[in-house]
Amino acid sequence: MAVFVTRAQWGARQPTGRSTQITPERGGVTIHHVGGSRIARASHSDCAAQVRGIQRQHMDGNGWADIAYSHLTCVHGYVFEGRGEGVRTAANGTNTANQNWYAVCGLVGGSSSSYDTITANLLDAFRTAIARLRSQGGAARAINGHRNQLATECPGNLYRYVQDGSLEPPGGRTHTVREGETLYSIGRRYGVPWQRIAEANGITSPYTIFVGQVLVIPDS
Ligand SMILES: [Zn+2]
Ligand SMILES: [Zn+2]
Missing domain, CATH: 3.40.80.10 (Peptidoglycan recognition protein-like)
Structure with missing residues (x-):
């Protein structure tokens, strides 16, 4: 520490x-x-x-x-x-x-x-x-x-x-965004509502993510 x-x-x-x-x-x-x-x-x-x-x-x-x-x-x-x-x-x-x-x-x-x-x-x-x-x-x-x-x-x-x-x-769990992924597909993968992932990462409408971005995956 x-x-x-x-x-x-x-x-x-x-x-x-x-x-x-x-x-x-x-x-x-x-x-x-x-x-x-x-x-x-x-x-x-x-x-x-x-x-x-x-x-x-x-x-x-x-x-x-x-x-x-x-x-x-x-x-x-x-x-x-x-x-x-x-x-x-x-x-x-x-x-x-x-x-x-x-x-x-x-x-x-x-x-x-x-x-x-x-x-x-x-x-x-x-x-x-x-x-x-x-x-x-x-x-x-x-x-x-x-x-x-x-x-x-x-x-x-x-x-x-x-x-x-x-x-x-x-x-914290994290996920590095790959080509073709969306918040929705990442949410499906981790079993977490995509809206929660958006919220945890400060992403707002139009919910743009980019390849290489590190997203925190909340527990639920
Ligand atoms: Zn020093
Ligand atoms: Zn600087």
């Missing part, structure tokens, strides 16, 4: 504002990475300073109210509290995405051929962050990548883990 690091513990500055006008029950959690070069710190003692640097860049460089993400995760298995549950993110790229989806950012980066090592501890930290955003923040069960919100390479090599269900907190 990952360790949660509060804002006080990592030395966060106070936000200059915060909006709680969100509807995360319609979306879920969007996964990000820091970016195009390898940035994971060798020693965890350097991670808090890295998070403070990202906050400084977002507030002083971009003029935002706070660090953009809901939470951040490091390769050592820690979850750094970002804006937190119930607060609108600024990271997802569109108003709708910031309205309906929380944002969790891995402190990793690189090019596809030279990327930070994606550790088991990092995946565990993502699962912990997502579980919190669901249980305390009302997030719907869907998990997607920043690239599903708009054209971007983010979250880089992490996207494979978005797709294969590795980020799903324990206790």
Whole structure:
């Protein structure tokens, strides 16, 4: 189980504002990475300073109210509290995405051929962050990548883990959508009403799903 690091513990500055006008029950959690070069710190003692640097860049460089993400995760298995549950993110790229989806950012980066090592501890930290955003923040069960919100390479090599269900907190069944499947056919397969699957994943009319999408399958 990952360790949660509060804002006080990592030395966060106070936000200059915060909006709680969100509807995360319609979306879920969007996964990000820091970016195009390898940035994971060798020693965890350097991670808090890295998070403070990202906050400084977002507030002083971009003029935002706070660090953009809901939470951040490091390769050592820690979850750094970002804006937190119930607060609108600024990271997802569109108003709708910031309205309906929380944002969790891995402190990793690189090019596809030279990327930070994606550790088991990092995946565990993502699962912990997502579980919190669901249980305390009302997030719907869907998990997607920043690239599903708009054209971007983010979250880089992490996207494979978005797709294969590795980020799903324990206790949930998932199904990766294949060519030709519909919510109805998936519901038949698991013996669950398709409307329940739609609801659990924040999918509304016209109920579009896409190949590779990871759906949470509710128990009934
Ligand atoms: Zn991103
Ligand atoms: Zn760390």
